Amino acid sequence: MSEFDNLSSENQEYVLNLPYHLAQASMADDLHELLTEFEFLEHKILISSPQPLIEDYNLALQPNIIVIENMKNDFKLLQSFFRLSSNILADYKTQLVEQLWGRMQNFETPKITELLKEAKQSKTAWLRPLKPSLTHPGGNLIRTLTGHTSFIWAVAAIPNSHQAISGSIDGIIKVWNLDTGEELFTFNAHSDAINSIAVTSDAKRAVSASSDKTLKVWDLETQKQILTLYGHQESVNAVAITPNNKWVISGSDDNTLKVWDLEKGEELFTLSSHTGNITSVNITSYGKLVVSGSYDRTIKVWDLQKRKAILTLKGHKQVVNTLTITADNKYLVSGDFAGVIKVWNLLNGRKALSIKAHSLSVQKVAVTPDGKQIISASYDNTLKVWDFKIGKEISSFNGHSDHVTALAITSDGKQVVSGAEDDTLKVWNLVAEEKNIYITSHAKAVSVLAISLDSKRVISGSHDNTVKVWNTQTGEELFHLQEHPNWVKSVTVTPNNKQIISGSYEGTIKVWDLATGAEIFTKAIHNLSVIALLPTPEGKRIISASIDKTIKVWELKTGKEVFSFVGHNYGVSAIVITPDAKCVISSSYDKTLKIWDLETGKELYTLIGHTDAIEALTITADGKRIISGSHDTTIKIWNLATGKQDFTLNGHSYRITTLAVTPDSKRVISGSYDTTIKVWNLETGKEEFTLTNHKSSINAIKVTPDGQRFISVADDNMLKLWDLTTGEEIASFAGESKLRCCAITPDGATIIAGEESGKVHFLQLEETNKLRC
Numbered sequence: 001m002s003e004f005d006n007l008s009s010e011n012q013e014y015v016l017n018l019p020y021h022l023a024q025a026s027m028a029d030d031l032h033e034l035l036t037e038f039e040f041l042e043h044k045i046l047i048s049s050p051q052p053l054i055e056d057y058n059l060a061l062q063p064n065i066i067v068i069e070n071m072k073n074d075f076k077l078l079q080s081f082f083r084l085s086s087n088i089l090a091d092y093k094t095q096l097v098e099q100l101w102g103r104m105q106n107f108e109t110p111k112i113t114e115l116l117k118e119a120k121q122s123k124t125a126w127l128r129p130l131k132p133s134l135t136h137p138g139g140n141l142i143r144t145l146t147g148h149t150s151f152i153w154a155v156a157a158i159p160n161s162h163q164a165i166s167g168s169i170d171g172i173i174k175v176w177n178l179d180t181g182e183e184l185f186t187f188n189a190h191s192d193a194i195n196s197i198a199v200t201s202d203a204k205r206a207v208s209a210s211s212d213k214t215l216k217v218w219d220l221e222t223q224k225q226i227l228t229l230y231g232h233q234e235s236v237n238a239v240a241i242t243p244n245n246k247w248v249i250s251g252s253d254d255n256t257l258k259v260w261d262l263e264k265g266e267e268l269f270t271l272s273s274h275t276g277n278i279t280s281v282n283i284t285s286y287g288k289l290v291v292s293g294s295y296d297r298t299i300k301v302w303d304l305q306k307r308k309a310i311l312t313l314k315g316h317k318q319v320v321n322t323l324t325i326t327a328d329n330k331y332l333v334s335g336d337f338a339g340v341i342k343v344w345n346l347l348n349g350r351k352a353l354s355i356k357a358h359s360l361s362v363q364k365v366a367v368t369p370d371g372k373q374i375i376s377a378s379y380d381n382t383l384k385v386w387d388f389k390i391g392k393e394i395s396s397f398n399g400h401s402d403h404v405t406a407l408a409i410t411s412d413g414k415q416v417v418s419g420a421e422d423d424t425l426k427v428w429n430l431v432a433e434e435k436n437i438y439i440t441s442h443a444k445a446v447s448v449l450a451i452s453l454d455s456k457r458v459i460s461g462s463h464d465n466t467v468k469v470w471n472t473q474t475g476e477e478l479f480h481l482q483e484h485p486n487w488v489k490s491v492t493v494t495p496n497n498k499q500i501i502s503g504s505y506e507g508t509i510k511v512w513d514l515a516t517g518a519e520i521f522t523k524a525i526h527n528l529s530v531i532a533l534l535p536t537p538e539g540k541r542i543i544s545a546s547i548d549k550t551i552k553v554w555e556l557k558t559g560k561e562v563f564s565f566v567g568h569n570y571g572v573s574a575i576v577i578t579p580d581a582k583c584v585i586s587s588s589y590d591k592t593l594k595i596w597d598l599e600t601g602k603e604l605y606t607l608i609g610h611t612d613a614i615e616a617l618t619i620t621a622d623g624k625r626i627i628s629g630s631h632d633t634t635i636k637i638w639n640l641a642t643g644k645q646d647f648t649l650n651g652h653s654y655r656i657t658t659l660a661v662t663p664d665s666k667r668v669i670s671g672s673y674d675t676t677i678k679v680w681n682l683e684t685g686k687e688e689f690t691l692t693n694h695k696s697s698i699n700a701i702k703v704t705p706d707g708q709r710f711i712s713v714a715d716d717n718m719l720k721l722w723d724l725t726t727g728e729e730i731a732s733f734a735g736e737s738k739l740r741c742c743a744i745t746p747d748g749a750t751i752i753a754g755e756e757s758g759k760v761h762f763l764q765l766e767e768t769n770k771l772r773c
């Protein structure tokens with residue numbers, strides 16, 4: 001029991017404010033002890049929120065508090081930790097232990113080591129990260145802002161404040177306090193996507209541009225809409241405001257720019273010269289020139305007084321997606337769909353610099369107020385910082401798990417705010433306090449995991465086109481295997497633990513040596529994505545399934561095709577092999593299942609009954625029953641011997657995403673897009689439990705080898721471990737983005753989870769009675 005339990009309300013208040021009193025008394029040693037004591041940190045999180053603790057560290061770091069350097073470093077690290085974890089701890093207050101171990105293991109100061117030890121002893125059951133696989137404190141990332149529920153396509157820093165404004169594709173605008181992460185207020189702004197936002201230099205008004213063909217003007221002080229600007233015939237993609245706050249300039253898919261009176265909301269005039277959609281606009285600080293970028297691959301410079309284009313800049317080979325002007329008005333920076341950034345001399349229109357910056361489209365560029373650095377945001381999920389003069393990359397910010405589509409720099413030039421299609425905003429320091437902080441991970445979403453039968457190796461496949469091999473005991477990366485031409489959608493390991501097989505989005509399959517990481521061969525087996533790979537039990541053949549509607553059986557040694565199973569009308573979604581290795585069962589988006597003879601290559605029969613696509617498939621360990629889960633919200637149990645349906649399980653309200661069967665073949669567990677998990681009795685067809693602790697779609701479920709427990713991962717970023725007998729949640733772990741896949745080693749010792757951000761987490765269950773998971 002904690003010393004802070006069962007306090008009176010008066011004592012509770014005193015304890016919460018104790019850091020303030022200690023700081024007032026300049027009691028540095030006591031303050032250091034308190035702010036590195038786990039029980040106090042946990043208590044304050046449970047009673048209030050992370051922000052008061054962040055402010056406590058501000059008190060401790062005041063100049064009048066005389067602390068030694070080690071104390072100061074501890075305060076800075078823990079403050080950074082709580083900023084990074086604030087969005088997680090606000091939603092999941094009991095995750096403090098897991099967050100500390102997931103972020104702080106590499107900081108081996110005496111107090112941090114003691115804090116981790118105290119944290120470890122505070123829970124009866126928790127999932128311990130084997131290595132720090134969450135973002136470390138002290139790096140560029142400051143905090144993550146959550147609240148939007150759709151892609152964020154627009155963000156602007158509010159001048160001379162610590163606030164930002166963001167817009168998402170569901171038409172919602174939010175205003176944020178960047179110091180606290182607090183959402184200040186929300187506008188239900190547009191009926192379609194918000195593509196751009198601009199703020200007046202006096203920070204009193206904002207203008208939003210939308211795919212609903214309108215612009216809207218907002219009063220940021222009264223939090224009310226002032227005007228709606230009508231006139232564009234298509235989506236409005238870009239907006240800028242003149243420095244005197246009198247005019248608004250907008251760019252649209254109707255190929256025009258329009259100039260508006262901000263006070264009256266009247267259209268003043270239209271600028272027409274582009275031959276393609278206008279993607280971006282910007283204005284010089286003296287307000288006379290406007291620049292625009294377009295789908296016609298050109299940039300135009302317009303004189304507002306003459307109302308005409310005075311320069312056309314050509315050089316981009318793809319759509320000009322974004323542009324900005326330096327504070328001194330001398331240069332223009334642009335980015336295009338090919339990932340190229342160009343710097344232009346705005347006085348003469350000549351190209352000054354060209355950078356192949358990203359592997360995918362540059363969505364936004366910005367220049368720091370001092371003109372020394374360019375910041376770019378890309379579809380490759382990263383932000384990059386560039387030296388303006390020579391175009392050299394200074395740093396790369398990795399943290400978003402989807403396309404980074406919006407970017408703003410704060411007025412003081414110290415922080416960057418980014419928005420992405422992972423529905424989050426992130427606040428970054430341009431200069432990191434801690435150097436050489438690096439987490440080994442994939443660059444994009446982890447799509448699949450496989451484990452060797454000896455439990456020693458984990459193989460992960462990713463949307464970054466790579467396969468990685470990991471040590472399951474330490475979580476360390478062993479090999480980074482040569483890239484596939486496209487996303488890796490499936491991986492498996494041969495029964496003898498000697499080879500890895502991986503399948504890619506475009507149909508390519510690669511075979512690798514597990515011991516050395518060497519590629520053995522590559523072959524184009526399918527025409528489209530390889531969604532599943534299974535070795536036959538003796539390991540001589542591989543079965544692959546594809547969106548190209550086929551299942552193929554091929555020799556592992558030569559890559560030679562043995563059979564091609566053709567019969568589905570749409571893509572294959574999953575395959576399983578019967579325990580006796582005589583048949584393979586396939587499910588399809590054509591609403592059917594098919595059973596194929598592995599000896600003859602013939603189709604034995606088709607199972608018809610679902611009324612929508614089948615996404616989930618499994619088979620009982622005794623080989624008697626096939627279980628399928630469908631978009632029609634039902635689970636069907638089929639008798640393999642007869643091909644007949646035994647019964648249908650009804651209860652979910654949305655499509656079934658995943659299924660798992662217990663080793664004794666008595667129960668099946670289903671996960672759904674409806675956010676629930678259900679446990680069903682296969683003997684009676686009755687539902688035993690409905691588990692509702694997840695907040696979003698369930699992506700994967702795995703049962704422990706002993707059949708007593710199971711794990712689930714979901715779009716709410718959570719992994720949960722459940723007791724299969726009672727239906728109770730035993731432990732959980734919060735990732736930093738959606739958890740896409742999970743696995744348990746055959747010895748039951750380690751749980752692995754893959755994130756949409758590319759992170760791979762290695763977890764072990766810690767219990768007071770020391771039971772394995």
